Amino acid sequence: MKKVIHIVGARPNFMKVAPIHRAIAARTPFQQVLIHTGQHYDVKMSDVFFSDLGLPAPDVHLGIGSGSHAQQTARMMMELERVFQEHKPDLVSVVGDVNSTVAAAMVTSKLAIPLAHVEAGLRSHSRHQPEEINRVVTDRLSDLLLTPSRDADANLLKEGAEPARIHLVGNVMIDSLLASKAKAEQLPVLRTLDLAPRGYAVCTLHRPSNVDDPKVLGGLLSAVSHVASRLPVVFPVHPRTRKMISELRLSADFERNPNLRAVDPMGYLEFLALTSQARLILTDSGGLQEETTALGVPCLTLREQTERPITVDEGTNEVVGVDPERIRLAADRVLDGHGKTGRVPEFWDGRASERIADVFLRFLEGEQGALRVASA
CATH class of the missing domain: 3.40.50.2000 (Glycogen Phosphorylase B;)
Incomplete structure (x- = not known):
């Protein structure tokens, strides 16, 4: 065999x-x-x-x-x-x-x-x-x-x-997403977090280039805090990111803004329940760029380049870099109803x-x- x-x-x-x-x-x-x-x-x-x-x-x-x-x-x-x-x-x-x-x-x-x-x-x-x-x-x-x-x-x-x-x-990741979406959305994640469908944003940060540099991480958190001034932002914090936020004493952003909610990393189904019903995703993850395109959720990628340009050319993704002002402007456009709609790519x-x-x-x-x- x-x-x-x-x-x-x-x-x-x-x-x-x-x-x-x-x-x-x-x-x-x-x-x-x-x-x-x-x-x-x-x-x-x-x-x-x-x-x-x-x-x-x-x-x-x-x-x-x-x-x-x-x-x-x-x-x-x-x-x-x-x-x-x-x-x-x-x-x-x-x-x-x-x-x-x-x-x-x-x-x-x-x-x-x-x-x-x-x-x-x-x-x-x-x-x-x-x-x-x-x-x-x-x-x-x-x-x-x-x-x-x-x-x-x-x-x-x-x-x-x-x-x-x-x-x-x-895209094989979309196989898992489509097979799991209905089951994920039956979970009480939104109810537990007191969220309404399309009434919140989700943020993830984990790449060393974003979280290891105090200036970059501070700027990103300030931009995310701006988004949290308009609607709740759920932030499942990667262990590396949590460590750097603590070491760099940047936790004040969370303390000042109750709408910026740091939570522990989630399982696949819990996180899919959260992302599939979000109004906006802010992320430096490659996979989330693809998943948001499949879900039809606007995505702002907090990096200078993407290895998944099809999510920009055809999907809901916009690469906005790490400049806080650029992120704020892009997020405001989405929240004002001008986010990308896109389409699901071939295959x-x-x-x-x-x-x-x-x-x-x-x-x-x-x-x-x-x-x-x-x-x-």
Whole structure:
């Protein structure tokens, strides 16, 4: 029996792997092994997502934990080499752009194990972002490049990837969203927080470039406080962000404005219940840019670039950077009724995982030159 190993390490990975795991189980005879590197090791940042998404418990948990990019990636590579040699997979599947992804890519390359990259081809074109390095390296080493949109195909072709390696499958994160939305909205999240549908905003911040710089973080919090002067803003605070707010003594923004509500990180279903009924999202998350486009919720991305330009070109996303005044003006436009409406991009239809399973099946059955399944 052919064996496929899935690598997860951080919470964005879980939403992508869960539907792929289900689709492979339903459509192929392959054995599947789930390896959790432990890159996110807080229960609220990791374990709850497994139960929310119906993802089975990991077969292997490496427990890597935190560290610098080099330290974390090196420890992952050492442990993954041992696990791959033990399990002897026929294919390793990685998703996204975190350190777990690139670590697995480098180890499979050294061991001559075929590699599939789900969410290939996304580019911010900024090498200052560690995630951009992870994307480029992983794509370079992958045998199967599974892309969410046509702009990702174009990026890969421009970089010299062979067309036969590229498979336009759609956005697998949207598979999880569409499968979970109705269940999420039955949860009493809004009632518990005393919120009305479309009567609040949501903010998330976690990227080091935003939360590690006192000037940048202070400016972002001042802009979010402005939004909170107009309607409640729910702010699920990432552990890294909470630590920096405390160390930099920036908690006064929350104390002065009761509409700015800091809460603990939420599980997938709770957070989806919150975001799906929001009036506005402010975020530096890549995944939320995609989810808000699928949900039709206006999104302001608090970064200077995005690796998901389709959410700007076709969706509800606007990249506004980190200048507080620019953020305030953009938020006021949305709250005054002039937010982007957008449309759902091609192949963001809840069936990306099925197309991925079909690509894996063809590849492992020896049909490595098969045509793209997205046109089927």
